[in-house]
Amino acid sequence: MSKRYDASRRRFLAAGGAIATASAAAAAAGPALAQSAAAPAASPTLPPLVGRRTDALLARGKARRVVICGGGWGGVTAARYLRQSAPQLEVVLLERNPVFFSCPMSNKWLVNIMDADYLTKDYLKVSEEQGYRFIQTEILEIERDTKRVITAAGALDYDYLILSPGIRYNYEAWFGNDRRAAEATRARFPAAYIPSAEHFRLKQAIHDFKGGDLVMTLPPPPQRCPPSPYERACLIAALFKARKLNARVVILDHKDDVRPIGPGFKAAFQELYKDIITYVPNAHVKEVDPFNKRIKTAAGDFDFEHAILMAPHQAGDLAWKAGVVGKSPLGGLDGWANVDPLFLNDRNDPDVYVIGDAVGFVSPQFAFYPKAGHVANRHARIVARYIAEREAGRDPAHDLPNNLCYMMVSTDPQEAISVQFDYKINEQGVIEQTQWDFNQRKPETVSDDFEWARIIYGDMFG
Ligand SMILES: Cc1cc2nc3c(=O)[nH]c(=O)nc-3n(C[C@H](O)[C@H](O)[C@H](O)COP(=O)(O)OP(=O)(O)OC[C@H]3O[C@@H](n4cnc5c(N)ncnc54)[C@H](O)[C@@H]3O)c2cc1C
Structure with a gap:
């Protein structure tokens, strides 16, 4: 009789042990933690550092x-x-x-x-x-x-x-509250526009690509780094070209034309990647099906082998x-x-x-x-x-800020184009933008890009 297994009692004892251990640890850690452990906890089995996210993370000193x-x-x-x-x-x-x-x-x-x-x-x-x-x-x-x-x-x-x-990807614009479709899109056909593992997934996908259509949907403005999807298209096309793949990069652009540095990008599409890059303007996305690899747009429907599915951007x-x-x-x-x-x-x-x-x-x-x-x-x-x-x-x-952006369009030889923006306040008190597009692709612009990166990384990290 006394040896009968009493599951409820064992659970109670285990929980009590956890509380005692947590209280001792908290007391050793200092008054703030000891106080929090003494307060009623949401779950008595969670260690304090796991369970109580409203406890102070850092002690407050004199400094603001x-x-x-x-x-x-x-x-x-x-x-x-x-x-x-x-x-x-x-x-x-x-x-x-x-x-x-x-x-x-x-x-x-x-x-x-x-x-x-x-x-x-x-x-x-x-x-x-x-x-x-x-x-x-x-x-x-x-x-x-x-x-x-x-x-x-x-x-x-x-x-x-x-x-x-x-930014965040506004998958709601495509899928409403269908989390399954949003997650399938992110996992299988990531945009790689937010610092995360998506970039590694995309790199793997383009290096494993055997042929067929790689489709890119470009978000409507305002979007993160508007010229960079065109740069990405050029560089992926250069890779496919070097590997002699029977492959296309299909750019489904929400806009009616390539912007910024439109003439520079379009010259690269035409002169370097004529059989590889297909540019489709006004391709407002209407429906995305990540399970059957199909996109419906205002400019037609597209099936794909792989895709870079960029939903609209938001803060x-x-x-x-x-x-x-x-x-x-x-x-x-x-x-x-x-x-x-x-x-x-x-x-x-x-x-x-x-x-x-x-x-x-x-x-x-x-x-x-x-x-x-x-x-x-x-x-x-x-x-x-x-x-x-x-x-x-x-x-x-x-x-006011300013802006400089360099975009590589060719890898052999390495050549880039660039765009620059300046800002001032005009007589009406409105911020005014001046934009310069440098459309001619040049090797020197590649050197300028790496120099820009060297200087700005130094500015960010010392
Ligand atoms: C392919 C590509 C090429 C680009 N090329 C250029 C270029 O050549 N030149 C240029 O100037 N710009 C370029 N950009 C744009 C540039 O990356 C962004 O403009 C820049 O990163 C914006 O900085 P940010 O601090 O606003 O956002 P981010 O750099 O994205 O920083 C936001 C941070 O917040 C973190 N975060 C978000 N939510 C949470 C949370 N809940 N908890 C904790 N952390 C959180 C994120 O992890 C992230 O690290 C490019 C972008 C892409 C995608």
């Missing part, structure tokens, strides 16, 4: 704190510049990925012009060298009323918040969680952060800044800044200065 959400092009630059311009502030960078991966230059990596080391950086090493704190964690919620960021590792309060969340999830996404004049939300065009802060909150691709409408002349790493880097430098000035008790004078 800037929390930067997203460690991409904007986020890492902001962290470095804040340490330099306002060393009295505590700077914390939150990012889900363990390693920085650069989307700029990644098209060239897809076709083995350089290896992955060129695109990656060790966040911990950089943050130690630059003197800010890096925490690898998923950011879950942003509580504007309490000025707190809730992450998978715990909660952090802030004095200033910088959001650099990049990254964090912009939505932070409640900074603006209202569309047509009703609903317009998908991008509604910021003061000159100071880049949320229009209702001077302590919340948004930088990089997530930034919304800034000018009636050109609508959105180009969603480019160069612009994200410049936004970050500008916002770091705004915060430093405010901390010094001064009203910051506004500043």
